[in-house]
Amino acid sequence: MNAYVKPFAWSYSRLKNYESCPKRHWHVDINKDVKEEQGEALLWGNEVHKRLADRIGKGTPLAAGTEKFEKWVQKVSAGQGNPGVQVLVEQQLAIDANFAPTAWFESEARRAGKGLPWYRGIGDVLKIVGPVALIVDWKTGKVLEDSQQLALMASCVFAHYPEVLKVRSLFVWLKDDCETKEDYHRNDMPAMWKHLWPRIEALKHAHENTLYPPKAGALCRRYCPVAACPHYGSSNW
Numbered sequence: 001m002n003a004y005v006k007p008f009a010w011s012y013s014r015l016k017n018y019e020s021c022p023k024r025h026w027h028v029d030i031n032k033d034v035k036e037e038q039g040e041a042l043l044w045g046n047e048v049h050k051r052l053a054d055r056i057g058k059g060t061p062l063a064a065g066t067e068k069f070e071k072w073v074q075k076v077s078a079g080q081g082n083p084g085v086q087v088l089v090e091q092q093l094a095i096d097a098n099f100a101p102t103a104w105f106e107s108e109a110r111r112a113g114k115g116l117p118w119y120r121g122i123g124d125v126l127k128i129v130g131p132v133a134l135i136v137d138w139k140t141g142k143v144l145e146d147s148q149q150l151a152l153m154a155s156c157v158f159a160h161y162p163e164v165l166k167v168r169s170l171f172v173w174l175k176d177d178c179e180t181k182e183d184y185h186r187n188d189m190p191a192m193w194k195h196l197w198p199r200i201e202a203l204k205h206a207h208e209n210t211l212y213p214p215k216a217g218a219l220c221r222r223y224c225p226v227a228a229c230p231h232y233g234s235s236n237w
């Protein structure tokens with residue numbers, strides 16, 4: 001009997017991890033035989049996300065240490081409660097390989113007779129007002145310009161909300177108290193996918209051939225848990 005091979009599916013963080021080091025990505029994200037330590041920054045990031053989701057989704061006031069983020073809550077949830085305004089938190093949006101909306105989990109998609117999840121993205125806040133949507137990703141780390149992730153979030157919104165014609169995608173950099181934004185029209189999506197396609201193909205090729213070689217770099221010395229790798233702890237790259 002042939003072993004079950006999981007269909008190819010990806011997220012932007014998986015693509016980035018693969019590009020940083022395929023071997024590290026294999027052990028940490030796919031085979032999961034090596035655990036990455038949850039450092040303080042990651043734990044704080046998770047806590048902030050939870051507090052902001054509770055604030056917007058349930059009205060729970062922000063606890064000490066995060067009250068200063070209230071101004072961002074007010075900004076992104078403006079209009080919440082008004083007729084015709086939907087404000088949702090922690091939206092898990094998956095699309096299939098034909099860019100059609102589907103369920104987050106493979107089993108759920110199969111049960112519903114939908115395409116299998118191919119790309120998955122999470123919107124921390126999603127506001128829909130008629131043909132216009134705002135999608136927000138809270139960031140607790142340092143500012144990094146990467147509009148690709150914003151475009152992918154927009155694509156998921158277009159798939160799940162056919163009435164939406166324009167999406168504003170927003171990163172809110174909480175530590176630096178600033179934002180990065182990009183606006184997308186539905187018509188922008190084919191060019192976005194075309195631009196990204198070679199990177200997706202490389203990831204798919206690795207998946208189909210279980211090809212995850214080490215790529216020594218800045219992560220080896222302090223930021224990689226793969227102790228069995230010959231480059232582990234090394235700064236010779």
Ligand code: SF4
Nearest residue numbers: 021214220224229232
């Ligand atoms: S030690 Fe370096 S080359 Fe080896 S898996 Fe980790 S990041 Fe990749």
